[in-house]
Amino acid sequence: MKEVIQISVSISLFIQPTKQVFWAIGSTFEVGLAYLILPRFGWRWLVFASAVPLVLFLFLLKFLPESPRYLVTANRLSEAEHIVQNMFRVNGVRPPEGRLTTSTVTVSFLSTA
Numbered sequence: 001m002k003e004v005i006q007i008s009v010s011i012s013l014f015i016q017p018t019k020q021v022f023w024a025i026g027s028t029f030e031v032g033l034a035y036l037i038l039p040r041f042g043w044r045w046l047v048f049a050s051a052v053p054l055v056l057f058l059f060l061l062k063f064l065p066e067s068p069r070y071l072v073t074a075n076r077l078s079e080a081e082h083i084v085q086n087m088f089r090v091n092g093v094r095p096p097e098g099r100l101t102t103s104t105v106t107v108s109f110l111s112t113a
Contacts, residue, residue, distance in 0.1 A: 015023050030050060037046045068087075071080035088095040 012020055012023055034046055037049055065083045068080040068083050
């Protein structure tokens with residue numbers, strides 16, 4: 001059992017501090033799921049049950065709109081404006097006047113020296 005704790009701590013070292021709470025919640029959820037499933041059904045059903053949220057997420061990903069920031073940087077301004085207008089409409093907020101513009105900053109990490 002101590003190996004599980006060591007693995008959990010080792011993985012948490014690579015996760016941003018603001019995201020570590022999600023790792024803790026997910027680990028706790030998985031332990032609870034294992035407690036319920038392993039004794040009755042075995043490890044195969046535990047793996048299947050653990051994969052269900054991922055499959056559900058991948059299915060729902062098709063219905064999520066693209067990020068307006070990405071669309072602006074990809075020079076797809078009309079799509080970005082449509083998504084932003086929809087966001088204002090859904091939230092019941094009046095959009096500010098003006099249009100979306102691009103602001104490009106190029107950063108190079110390659111050294112010529």
